[in-house]
Amino acid sequence: MRNYKYIYMKRIQYFIVSIIGMMLLACSGDDSVIKDEEKPTISLNYIDGFPQTCSVLKRGSSYDFRALVTDNFELASYSIDIHHNFDHHTHDDQGVNCELEAVKTAVNPLIYMENYMIEGGVDEYEIIVTVEIPEDVDTGDYHCQYSVTDKTGWQGRTSIDIKIVE
Amino acid sequence: MIHKLIGGILYLSICSLAMAQNTFNLEGSVLDAASKKPVTGATVLGETRYAVSDEYGHFNFDELPEGVYEFKVAHMGFADQTFTVVVKPGLQRVMVYLETVSTALEAIELHGVSDRKESRTIPLVSESVNKDFLDKNRANSLMQTLEKIPGVSTINIGSGQSKPVIRGLGFNRVAVVQNGIKHEAQQWGSDHGLEIDQYGIEAIQIIKGPASLMYGSDAIAGVVNIKPSLIPQQNTFEGEVNLLGETNNDLLGVSAGLQSRKEHWYYRGRFTYRDYGDFKVPTDRINYENYIFELHDHNLRNTAGKEANASFNLGYVSDNFKSETSISNVNTKNGFFANAHGLEVRTSSIDYDRSNRDIDLPYHTVNHLKVTNSTTLITHGKTHVLHFDLGYQSNHREEHSEPVPHGYMPKPADSRERVFRKNTFSLNLNDKMSVLNRHELVAGFNLEYQHNDIDGWGFLIPAYQRFSVGGFAYDQVEVDQQLHLQAGIRYDLGIIHTEPYYDWFQSQINNEDGTTSRVYLQRSQDKRLNFGSFSGSLGIAYTLDDTNFKVNAGRSFRMPLANELASDGVNYHMYRYEKGNSELDAEASWQLDLEVDHIRDNYYLGVSPFINYFENYIYLNPTSDYYETLQIYEYTQSEVFRYGGELKAGIRFFERLQLDASGEYVYSRQTSGPKEGYTLPFSPPLSGRFSAAFQFDDTWFFKQPMLSMDYKIAAAQKEIIPPEEITDGYQVMNFSLNMKVGLLSGLPSMSIRFNINNILNTKYFNHTSFYRLIDVPEPGRNFSISINQSFNK
Numbered sequence: 020m021r022n023y024k025y026i027y028m029k030r031i032q033y034f035i036v037s038i039i040g041m042m043l044l045a046c047s048g049d050d051s052v053i054k055d056e057e058k059p060t061i062s063l064n065y066i067d068g069f070p071q072t073c074s075v076l077k078r079g080s081s082y083d084f085r086a087l088v089t090d091n092f093e094l095a096s097y098s099i100d101i102h103h104n105f106d107h108h109t110h111d112d113q114g115v116n117c118e119l120e121a122v123k124t125a126v127n128p129l130i131y132m133e134n135y136m137i138e139g140g141v142d143e144y145e146i147i148v149t150v151e152i153p154e155d156v157d158t159g160d161y162h163c164q165y166s167v168t169d170k171t172g173w174q175g176r177t178s179i180d181i182k183i184v185e
Numbered sequence: 186m187i188h189k190l191i192g193g194i195l196y197l198s199i200c201s202l203a204m205a206q207n208t209f210n211l212e213g214s215v216l217d218a219a220s221k222k223p224v225t226g227a228t229v230l231g232e233t234r235y236a237v238s239d240e241y242g243h244f245n246f247d248e249l250p251e252g253v254y255e256f257k258v259a260h261m262g263f264a265d266q267t268f269t270v271v272v273k274p275g276l277q278r279v280m281v282y283l284e285t286v287s288t289a290l291e292a293i294e295l296h297g298v299s300d301r302k303e304s305r306t307i308p309l310v311s312e313s314v315n316k317d318f319l320d321k322n323r324a325n326s327l328m329q330t331l332e333k334i335p336g337v338s339t340i341n342i343g344s345g346q347s348k349p350v351i352r353g354l355g356f357n358r359v360a361v362v363q364n365g366i367k368h369e370a371q372q373w374g375s376d377h378g379l380e381i382d383q384y385g386i387e388a389i390q391i392i393k394g395p396a397s398l399m400y401g402s403d404a405i406a407g408v409v410n411i412k413p414s415l416i417p418q419q420n421t422f423e424g425e426v427n428l429l430g431e432t433n434n435d436l437l438g439v440s441a442g443l444q445s446r447k448e449h450w451y452y453r454g455r456f457t458y459r460d461y462g463d464f465k466v467p468t469d470r471i472n473y474e475n476y477i478f479e480l481h482d483h484n485l486r487n488t489a490g491k492e493a494n495a496s497f498n499l500g501y502v503s504d505n506f507k508s509e510t511s512i513s514n515v516n517t518k519n520g521f522f523a524n525a526h527g528l529e530v531r532t533s534s535i536d537y538d539r540s541n542r543d544i545d546l547p548y549h550t551v552n553h554l555k556v557t558n559s560t561t562l563i564t565h566g567k568t569h570v571l572h573f574d575l576g577y578q579s580n581h582r583e584e585h586s587e588p589v590p591h592g593y594m595p596k597p598a599d600s601r602e603r604v605f606r607k608n609t610f611s612l613n614l615n616d617k618m619s620v621l622n623r624h625e626l627v628a629g630f631n632l633e634y635q636h637n638d639i640d641g642w643g644f645l646i647p648a649y650q651r652f653s654v655g656g657f658a659y660d661q662v663e664v665d666q667q668l669h670l671q672a673g674i675r676y677d678l679g680i681i682h683t684e685p686y687y688d689w690f691q692s693q694i695n696n697e698d699g700t701t702s703r704v705y706l707q708r709s710q711d712k713r714l715n716f717g718s719f720s721g722s723l724g725i726a727y728t729l730d731d732t733n734f735k736v737n738a739g740r741s742f743r744m745p746l747a748n749e750l751a752s753d754g755v756n757y758h759m760y761r762y763e764k765g766n767s768e769l770d771a772e773a774s775w776q777l778d779l780e781v782d783h784i785r786d787n788y789y790l791g792v793s794p795f796i797n798y799f800e801n802y803i804y805l806n807p808t809s810d811y812y813e814t815l816q817i818y819e820y821t822q823s824e825v826f827r828y829g830g831e832l833k834a835g836i837r838f839f840e841r842l843q844l845d846a847s848g849e850y851v852y853s854r855q856t857s858g859p860k861e862g863y864t865l866p867f868s869p870p871l872s873g874r875f876s877a878a879f880q881f882d883d884t885w886f887f888k889q890p891m892l893s894m895d896y897k898i899a900a901a902q903k904e905i906i907p908p909e910e911i912t913d914g915y916q917v918m919n920f921s922l923n924m925k926v927g928l929l930s931g932l933p934s935m936s937i938r939f940n941i942n943n944i945l946n947t948k949y950f951n952h953t954s955f956y957r958l959i960d961v962p963e964p965g966r967n968f969s970i971s972i973n974q975s976f977n978k
Contacts (some may be wrong), residue, residue: 097810134811172807172907
């Protein structure tokens, strides 16, 4: 009886030791790939940066929207989104508070949503997009949001409170 | 009580005798197999003599002449155990582990084995917890209570809701089974919890590995099996009332249960109500990207909630037949953090700070109704055990938020953003056959039909119907008492039909000729998809004295979900555009598990490593492209390699001081696809837990006062994937005092538990919390008191 048990024990021990060995072997191949773990950033904090918080845009005019985007590794695309904030649903992240007009209902608000590619896998890029403000859109408080991605899929975002006037 | 008295007298009388020559002293301990705590008052019955275990679980037979003896150990509420001892020089201490089991169930499974033995003879790596563990560790949600088990963590949202994560995988990769029926809600969502009443649960088994063989799709990473409660003893009437109060979120909870049995018929009923306010975090402001949210009085605004649950079970049991029908309803309403939900930043004119108990927008409501029947029938001279589970579940979830225009969507008319109505019908049937004495063959099938309707102005997943059927057979072979083998195979077939969905508003699209037009965009397609997959497992379990070895290799699968196949819409909360992929295959995973457990009288050691390979893990990949200025996230499949495991150890000194330590680690790598080299989302960090419990003497009217300290340490999680952020390591300390107080005469002692969580009010982040994404720390210091009074007749 004891012998029988002993043989089993030995066999099982060998089996388990070899499995642990296999596991260690399988796990030892470490990855030396450097991973991109940085989000791209957007800056409007320079002379040409536009719009700035509380910028006032006139209907019927066009403006060059400009922002500097940087990343550690290959910028890929960006987007600009302008939508109304007549219901005060959100606020910007520029650290400055812009006085909002009274809450109102939208009739024909400006909806601007455009996506662009950044070619060439650069790490620095200046966004320059000409945006035309149509004559017939509602005036009032708006939001402008810049978003940018890099090749990995990291995203940076920023948003600015602006106003559209007559 | 009488047993104890007689035992004591016997013990004393035996001790007082002088030891004669050629006789031996047999000593042993009776322990609860699950909690490793001593079992007091167990009868150890020999042919001519018997003993009763004392308060430390010890028993003793003096003056046994050399020879072979057989003993039977019995205690109410535990399965009987027998052991044989050869009394001769060098006699060792005997350890008896009793497993909780109802006496009626035990009668039904006469030829079967007890749970404890089962867990040692089945190669699956699993952990069992009992009511004692649940009572002593009860946290705000069931899964948070189970988090103390190495290898188990949670994905949380707020203070009262969480979902299970086993070794780093969660959502639909962990099956939650209650009364034999798979719990079917909206498992894929990270912003709601498990709709199960955590009171009244007596035993839970957690399988830490692929278990599709027995549980089908979704059990690819593990199973949380909430076992049916024990059948009450004959001619009894019992009840309990539990009161709970907490300071961090001003929680008040009450749960009351009743159960009774005549001879064959029994019933159980329970009602639970919990109401809590906003939870407090140890910070004055939340910094999320460039936004700053000032908090009023540390309250995470609008995270209050309430929960009302009721259940009723009716059962019949006889020697060869048992049937139990259960009806339960769980109803919850929870607020979400008002300043940001998901990644979406919000402002509102709602005065959230006027009260910390009101639930304003955004919030959700969930109602989960479950009706199940489990029937067991023993036939053919006890060689066949037939088992049926029949279930109906209705999950109704509504997500409400302030109507806000987004993109081309005008301001919606009401707050009903998303509504899901999911109905699930399940049928399981299996036959356990005892063949050739050494084999136990189990064959059966599972059927499930699901119907999911959607409503509301937000679109995330399509309406769908899903039908799945799986057939399986496995054999458990007892080679000898020490060595057991298990092998099984299963095939599953699934059909998913997704319904088409069009936006309720028009979007502007640019035509090729430079013009623009306004259309109702189609978000999901009318599609019928079929899936089929094999699963199987092969394992051995081997017991050598106090050491138990397990090796198990298995293949499991998971059917893709409707959102993975057919999403095509904006998830505003997460600020992303989610795109499904109808080309996805069923996920398949291979895993090799190992477990070594060594349990002795006063210490235990365990290690359970695993390696795992996914052929095609389904992953929501953040791409670098945009759709209507939102980043596109697309469901893709990649190979994933993972390994890790758990370590645990514990020791008891002088029957008073219990020290436990455990650690867990998971490494995950995507080895192909667009995120090759990256980990998986929500990866839990390396963590460890140390606890010390000290049992004091009874003082005054406090009985069994036990003081325990618990220290959790987690390393930083630097393995991240977009859009996650690195989470720093942390250390948290918890304190608890448990005792019994016998104040009311004629009633059993009242159990009182006093807890302090996060004693130092440490500000820390949990990498697997939904609120981690917006930089919300975990709850601050919390004092809680829980009182449990049982009564019986």
